[in-house]
Amino acid sequence: MKILCAVKRVVDYNVKIRVKTDQSGVETSNVKFSMNPFDEIAVEEAVRLKEAGTATEIVVVSVGPAQAQETLRTALAMGADRAILVQTDVTTEPLAVAKVLKALVEKEAPGLVILGKQAIDDDCNQTGQMLAALLGWGQGTFASKVAPAGDAVAVTREIDGGLEVVSLKLPAVVTADLRLNEPRYASLPNIMKAKKKPLETVTPDSLGVDVTPRLKTVKVAEPAKRQAGIKVPDVATLVDKLKTEARVI
Amino acid sequence: MSILILADHDNASLKPATVHAVTAATKLGGDVHLLVAGSNASPAAEQAATLAGVAKVLLADDAAYEHALAEPVAALLVSLAAGYSHVLAAATSVGKNVLPRVAALLDVAMISEITAVVAADSFERPIYAGNAIATVQSADPVKVITVRTTAFEAAPATGSAPVESIAAAADPALSGFVSAELSKSERPELTSARIVISGGRGMQSGDNFHLLEAIADKLGAAVGASRAAVDAGFVPNDYQVGQTGKIVAPDLYVAVGISGAIQHLAGMKDSKVIVAINKDEEAPIFQVADYGLVADLFKALPELQQAL
Numbered sequence: 273m274k275i276l277c278a279v280k281r282v283v284d285y286n287v288k289i290r291v292k293t294d295q296s297g298v299e300t301s302n303v304k305f306s307m308n309p310f311d312e313i314a315v316e317e318a319v320r321l322k323e324a325g326t327a328t329e330i331v332v333v334s335v336g337p338a339q340a341q342e343t344l345r346t347a348l349a350m351g352a353d354r355a356i357l358v359q360t361d362v363t364t365e366p367l368a369v370a371k372v373l374k375a376l377v378e379k380e381a382p383g384l385v386i387l388g389k390q391a392i393d394d395d396c397n398q399t400g401q402m403l404a405a406l407l408g409w410g411q412g413t414f415a416s417k418v419a420p421a422g423d424a425v426a427v428t429r430e431i432d433g434g435l436e437v438v439s440l441k442l443p444a445v446v447t448a449d450l451r452l453n454e455p456r457y458a459s460l461p462n463i464m465k466a467k468k469k470p471l472e473t474v475t476p477d478s479l480g481v482d483v484t485p486r487l488k489t490v491k492v493a494e495p496a497k498r499q500a501g502i503k504v505p506d507v508a509t510l511v512d513k514l515k516t517e518a519r520v521i
Numbered sequence: 522m523s524i525l526i527l528a529d530h531d532n533a534s535l536k537p538a539t540v541h542a543v544t545a546a547t548k549l550g551g552d553v554h555l556l557v558a559g560s561n562a563s564p565a566a567e568q569a570a571t572l573a574g575v576a577k578v579l580l581a582d583d584a585a586y587e588h589a590l591a592e593p594v595a596a597l598l599v600s601l602a603a604g605y606s607h608v609l610a611a612a613t614s615v616g617k618n619v620l621p622r623v624a625a626l627l628d629v630a631m632i633s634e635i636t637a638v639v640a641a642d643s644f645e646r647p648i649y650a651g652n653a654i655a656t657v658q659s660a661d662p663v664k665v666i667t668v669r670t671t672a673f674e675a676a677p678a679t680g681s682a683p684v685e686s687i688a689a690a691a692d693p694a695l696s697g698f699v700s701a702e703l704s705k706s707e708r709p710e711l712t713s714a715r716i717v718i719s720g721g722r723g724m725q726s727g728d729n730f731h732l733l734e735a736i737a738d739k740l741g742a743a744v745g746a747s748r749a750a751v752d753a754g755f756v757p758n759d760y761q762v763g764q765t766g767k768i769v770a771p772d773l774y775v776a777v778g779i780s781g782a783i784q785h786l787a788g789m790k791d792s793k794v795i796v797a798i799n800k801d802e803e804a805p806i807f808q809v810a811d812y813g814l815v816a817d818l819f820k821a822l823p824e825l826q827q828a829l
Binding site: 283285286288289291298310365366367370389390392393394395396397398399400401402403404405406408409410411412413414416426429430431432433434435436437438439440441444449450451485486487488489490491492493494495498499501502503504506507508510511513514518520521 | 536588590591592595613614615617618619620621622623624625626628629630631632633634643647648649650651652653654655656657658659660661693695696697698699700701702703704712716740748751752757758759764765767772773783784790793794795796802807809810811812813814815816821824825828829
């Protein structure tokens with residue numbers, strides 16, 4: 273079974289982002305970028321399935337600017353076989369990315385598509401679900417365990433009340449949640465090998481997809497700031513403040 | 522203008538999140554209809570009918586909807602969507618799972634986790650773990666939206682709308698429910714509790730969470746956790762508060778042994794009052810705490826329980 277993974281190049285999760293003073297967006301120049309953490313988990317899961325003999329080939333895709341090649345090389349270093357960069361400088365939305373991925377799925381015919389559940393920049397949590405819809409496939413979102421067996425896959429999902437297990441017909445789309453696995457660090461030998469693995473660059477146009485955003489971002493603002501708080505010396509003072517000053521208990 | 526809301530419920534009653542989503546819908550103007558798709562879900566539908574602002578409840582009762590599987594529920598919503606200007610759901614695990622599928626089938630963009638309605642076509646939503654708020658505008662013919670329910674009040678139960686039974690839509694038969702392991706608790710639900718007390722890595726073990734539970738019992742609070750505590754196996758995943766876990770905004774949030782990583786703050790920084798108890802005075806959590814106590818939690822928690 274071939275597995276297709278999609279990865280996104282995002283501002284690193286440790287960066288304290290700043291909103292531009294003209295409110296047109298977030299400051300991204302001179303800021304560290306990395307693979308979206310949930311996408312690392314998705315790639316790791318694909319690699320484990322290959323190591324277990326369930327998957328035969330892992331194709332990793334990114335829709336983004338030229339620098340997304342670095343993100344793809346990281347995925348190749350983790351164990352993916354082949355990469356495709358769908359190059360665009362447009363800030364893409366999930367619907368457009370889902371359409372691009374659909375076009376690639378139709379070419380590559382994978383048995384399983386694994387994506388991260390959400391990107392930590394736009395926090396949309398939509399792409400996997402949208403792709404499944406466009407393909408007419410089942411979706412196993414927020415996965416903490418993925419167990420393919422025959423022509424179905426059992427997905428354990430983290431939901432509001434705890435865990436649930438669903439069974440999906442293959443092919444299917446799975447989105448990775450935090451506890452699906454702990455991604456490996458690519459070893460230096462694997463990083464060197466990754467430089468020789470195939471990385472193809474195409475455009476959305478060549479796939480027949482228009483990635484023009486549907487939503488207009490009117491402005492990006494800072495959230496309301498909290499007032500600075502105080503330190504209390506002991507529990508008694510804390511309880512007193514909560515009762516008489518904050519009046520929450 | 523008319524709005525269709527997908528209710529999140531367990532057939533017996535609505536999840537509190539849906540009650541808050543109704544308020545968001547009423548800010549758009551126009552008729553608000555609530556869709557209850559379930560199995561033996563009349564009680565949930567009857568509760569939906571009492572919510573102020575709801576003009577009609579649609580009840581689709583079918584075994585296919587018992588566990589809110591995305592594929593059949595999305596198919597149902599798509600079959601009903603014509604004639605609605607907006608399709609909404611609370612941003613619960615059901616809403617987040619189902620609505621993007623609906624949006625793609627309707628070929629429209631989706632707007633996730635709105636925190637404010639600016640106009641019928643413009644909404645505020647958090648990005649970068651809530652460190653920036655984007656105002657986005659949609660020109661799509663149907664707006665598909667999930668609502669961050671901590672940003673809206675609960676709709677009062679002062680109405681009485683008709684409940685209309687509707688037929689199930691064709692089931693795409695792509696998935697099946699196998700099993701569920703759900704937490705059972707007498708405590709209030711994490712996302713709607715007035716007071717939340719959360720433990721982090723500093724708790725050192727799942728057993729030590731009983732120190733928090735004793736305080737929660739005295740305060741009538743819910744118990745939450747940071748990602749570190751869940752990853753370490755101290756508590757189940759549904760306790761996690763954070764950017765990709767539960768978003769809470771209680772009157773009082775007590776963070777115990779939690780360092781205050783960006784991703785945790787994303788889930789609780791809209792709480793009205795924040796208390797932090799941590800032995801590390803440099804912990805970032807103290808930057809958002811209204812009241813910070815630098816102390817060993819194993820001493821402070823029993824003291825706190827006594828003092829309440």
